[in-house]
Amino acid sequence: MLIETRNIFKIYDEGLESEVRALDDVSLTIDRGEFVAIIGQSGSGKSTLMNMLGCLDIPTRGDYILHGTNVKDLSDNELSRIRNKEIGFIFQQYNLIASLTVQENVELPLIYQGIDAEKRSRMAMEALEKMSIAEKAKSYPKQLSGGQQQRVAIARAISAKPSIIMADEPTGALDSKTGHDILGFLRQFHEEGTTVILITHDNGIAASADRRVRISDGKIVEDTGPVIKYPKAAEKKAAEAEANSHEEAAKAAQEAMKAAAKMEEELL
Amino acid sequence: MNVLSTFKMAWRSIKGKRGRSVLTVLSIFIGIAAVMTIVSVMEGMKEYTRQQYAAMGSNKIDVSIYSWSYDENGNPTNQKDYFPILEEYCKSLGDMVVGVTPNARANGTVVYGTVNSANMESKYDEETYELISSPPQMYYGSSQYSKVNEHEIARGRDISYLDIEKYNQVAVLGSKAAEIFFGNVDPLGKNLQINGNNFQVIGIYKQKSTEGTKGYQQNQMDNVIILPYSARRLLGGEQMTAFQIKASSSENIKEVISRVGPYMKNFVPEGSGMVDVYSQSSWQEYENQYLTTIGLVLGGIAAISLIVGGIGIMNIMLVSVTERTKEIGIRRAIGARRSSIVAQFLIEAGMLCGMGGLVGIVVGTIGSLILGKLMYQLTIWPSIPVALGTLLFSIALGLLFGSYPASKASKLQPVEALRAE
Ligand SMILES: Nc1ncnc2c1ncn2[C@@H]1O[C@H](COP(=O)(O)OP(=O)(O)OP(=O)(O)O)[C@@H](O)[C@H]1O
Ligand SMILES: [Mg+2]
Numbered sequence: 001m002l003i004e005t006r007n008i009f010k011i012y013d014e015g016l017e018s019e020v021r022a023l024d025d026v027s028l029t030i031d032r033g034e035f036v037a038i039i040g041q042s043g044s045g046k047s048t049l050m051n052m053l054g055c056l057d058i059p060t061r062g063d064y065i066l067h068g069t070n071v072k073d074l075s076d077n078e079l080s081r082i083r084n085k086e087i088g089f090i091f092q093q094y095n096l097i098a099s100l101t102v103q104e105n106v107e108l109p110l111i112y113q114g115i116d117a118e119k120r121s122r123m124a125m126e127a128l129e130k131m132s133i134a135e136k137a138k139s140y141p142k143q144l145s146g147g148q149q150q151r152v153a154i155a156r157a158i159s160a161k162p163s164i165i166m167a168d169e170p171t172g173a174l175d176s177k178t179g180h181d182i183l184g185f186l187r188q189f190h191e192e193g194t195t196v197i198l199i200t201h202d203n204g205i206a207a208s209a210d211r212r213v214r215i216s217d218g219k220i221v222e223d224t225g226p227v228i229k230y231p232k233a234a235e236k237k238a239a240e241a242e243a244n245s246h247e248e249a250a251k252a253a254q255e256a257m258k259a260a261a262k263m264e265e266e267l268l
Numbered sequence: 269m270n271v272l273s274t275f276k277m278a279w280r281s282i283k284g285k286r287g288r289s290v291l292t293v294l295s296i297f298i299g300i301a302a303v304m305t306i307v308s309v310m311e312g313m314k315e316y317t318r319q320q321y322a323a324m325g326s327n328k329i330d331v332s333i334y335s336w337s338y339d340e341n342g343n344p345t346n347q348k349d350y351f352p353i354l355e356e357y358c359k360s361l362g363d364m365v366v367g368v369t370p371n372a373r374a375n376g377t378v379v380y381g382t383v384n385s386a387n388m389e390s391k392y393d394e395e396t397y398e399l400i401s402s403p404p405q406m407y408y409g410s411s412q413y414s415k416v417n418e419h420e421i422a423r424g425r426d427i428s429y430l431d432i433e434k435y436n437q438v439a440v441l442g443s444k445a446a447e448i449f450f451g452n453v454d455p456l457g458k459n460l461q462i463n464g465n466n467f468q469v470i471g472i473y474k475q476k477s478t479e480g481t482k483g484y485q486q487n488q489m490d491n492v493i494i495l496p497y498s499a500r501r502l503l504g505g506e507q508m509t510a511f512q513i514k515a516s517s518s519e520n521i522k523e524v525i526s527r528v529g530p531y532m533k534n535f536v537p538e539g540s541g542m543v544d545v546y547s548q549s550s551w552q553e554y555e556n557q558y559l560t561t562i563g564l565v566l567g568g569i570a571a572i573s574l575i576v577g578g579i580g581i582m583n584i585m586l587v588s589v590t591e592r593t594k595e596i597g598i599r600r601a602i603g604a605r606r607s608s609i610v611a612q613f614l615i616e617a618g619m620l621c622g623m624g625g626l627v628g629i630v631v632g633t634i635g636s637l638i639l640g641k642l643m644y645q646l647t648i649w650p651s652i653p654v655a656l657g658t659l660l661f662s663i664a665l666g667l668l669f670g671s672y673p674a675s676k677a678s679k680l681q682p683v684e685a686l687r688a689e
Contacts, residue, residue, distance in 0.1 A: 056601055057683040077605050083682075084603020095598045095686075099284040100277065111273045112603040156602065 033234025597685025617670025625662025
């Protein structure tokens with residue numbers, strides 16, 4: 001299982017009169033290659049759930065198991081690595097960094113991976129091209145329309161080729177035509193094998209997902225159940241990610257061996 | 269995490285908030301310029317005093333013998349020819365001593381042709397009353413006079429031991445004295461008349477003063493006539509009671525002083541007088557200490573302004589962290605580690621202060637030039653280590669005062685940071 005929450009709670013001001021149960025005993029599993037919409041009214045706890053699944057937040061109680069690892073046991077650096085490599089976030093407010101150009105924004109996740117400038121630039125341009133916004137690479141976010149900014153934000157989310165995309169109301173600030181385009185991109189990623197978690201309060205948008213999880217007052221009140229439409233693509237994507245991390249591990253091992261050899265040399 | 273891109277991004281956010289960045293740089297550069305000015309003026313002064321003492325003759329030790337008991341004729345009871353005793357003893361000190369000579373003025377009128385020292389007058393600067401020129405000074409010297417006083421023979425020869433032994437009537441002239449008496453004529457072999465006695469010029473010293481040397485110093489250095497001290501028998505004068513020793517190094521000065529003093533005491537009867545042995549370089553030490561103290565006091569004041577500037581930096585960085593909470597949240601969401609956030613803010617603070625440092629160096633250089641001119645009439649350029657030190661110091665200041673805001677930024681929870689507006 002890719003994602004599994006076991007009875008998680010997120011409680012603000014617990015025990016006080018102002019106590020809010022943003023998540024109230026949520027157990028949910030999502031498999032590789034799913035396209036899930038999480039729906040619910042404003043304040044129902046959708047964003048809280050996504051932050052939890054995206055390792056941006058930690059549950060008050062309960063366990064979250066990602067890739068078979070309990071997130072509780074991970075260090076801050078390991079969580080950073082997961083957000084960096086495995087998950088691509090898309091937000092309602094685009095969340096681009098104003099002082100950086102479009103291309104630099106898209107390169108940011110790659111910078112944090114320590115990828116060299118040339119490869120970084122290539123990967124960023126690739127992502128921008130995929131979003132049909134490569135011609136704005138040298139512009140600043142301020143100079144773009146909302147829809148263009150969201151396309152840049154999506155390019156940033158996919159530049160590191162994550163296996164999961166989490167989108168929190170990605171069309172909320174856009175007109176319906178532009179919103180439609182954005183949804184089209186999400187479906188495309190899904191077809192390519194990416195697991196997509198889409199948050200929305202709009203039933204129409206939710207209809208484009210394979211599975212709908214409705215949430216109200218922090219509780220799951222409806223779940224249409226798992227559907228995997230493109231299992232082959234999902235498998236391929238998973239294998240790629242695996243190979244990628246193997247490659248990384250191999251590289252690390254190689255470097256460690258080199259360092260050891262050097263130390264030995266120095267000792268002799 | 270890529271270092272170069274971190275620098276690039278820091279530069280971007282500094283540029284993005286141009287007005288505030290300029291103010292930040294201003295808040296820090298004044299203190300830095302002040303510290304730099306103080307340090308470089310102090311350094312310049314120390315170097316200046318060092319040069320001054322070096323010009324006066326470094327490593328010199330003065331030996332004076334005083335009397336306070338007199339016989340019925342009014343002559344001091346401890347009158348004795350001390351020089352041979354001292355010279356003998358200095359020889360026994362070997363390498364520690366470079367030379368020893370009497371430090372005694374010879375009096376008399378000096379005549380060559382129509383030039384007569386009796387007709388010469390001292391000239392003084394009208395404003396500062398400093399001596400500009402005077403009649404040549406005449407000194408009795410040993411064969412080591414030039415070594416002790418750091419003269420070099422330009423032409424002819426120096427006074428020799430035999431000149432002293434044989435009571436030869438010879439003289440060595442400083443360059444200025446040679447010019448006064450002989451003008452364009454070659455002085456070597458000519459006879460000067462000193463109190464009516466012929467003294468043959470056997471050597472000329474090289475000019476010692478340079479363009480910047482003040483009048484009275486030039487007078488001391490080059491307007492001199494040196495006679496073998498044995499000429500005292502002919503020309504008269506009191507017993508020689510003042511001598512100069514030149515030690516081979518500044519480290520040896522104390523050692524020589526501690527040996528010569530007690531030794532010479534043996535030859536001065538108890539109660540009849542005293543021996544005083546001291547070195548001018550102890551004044552140099554004293555002066556350096558004095559300068560260091562002033563430097564510390566001024567530096568302390570400047571340091572306060574630096575702390576104020578540093579707190580300003582910290583304040584601005586804290587505001588910046590608060591303002592950019594959302595940005596920090598975004599960066600954390602896409603994979604920045606805590607350490608990347610720390611690095612980002614530290615580098616930003618370091619760069620801001622580094623720029624403050626650069627401006628401070630420019631202003632500090634101007635400051636030390638102006639202050640040096642106003643206070644000491646010197647042109648003081650800050651040394652490269654001082655400038656480099658200033659730059660490093662300012663960067664360190666940025667890192668120091670940036671570390672709290674940076675750590676605060678890195679401790680923000682990703683969700684909370686993302687929720688900020
Ligand atoms: N930091 C917080 N402190 C206190 N309460 C919070 C905090 N964050 C969220 N909540 C509360 O938790 C509940 C769920 O919030 P959440 O943002 O998950 O809702 P949502 O479903 O995403 O709503 P929307 O559709 O408006 O974005 C809300 O009642 C909210 O007020
Ligand atoms: Mg929400």
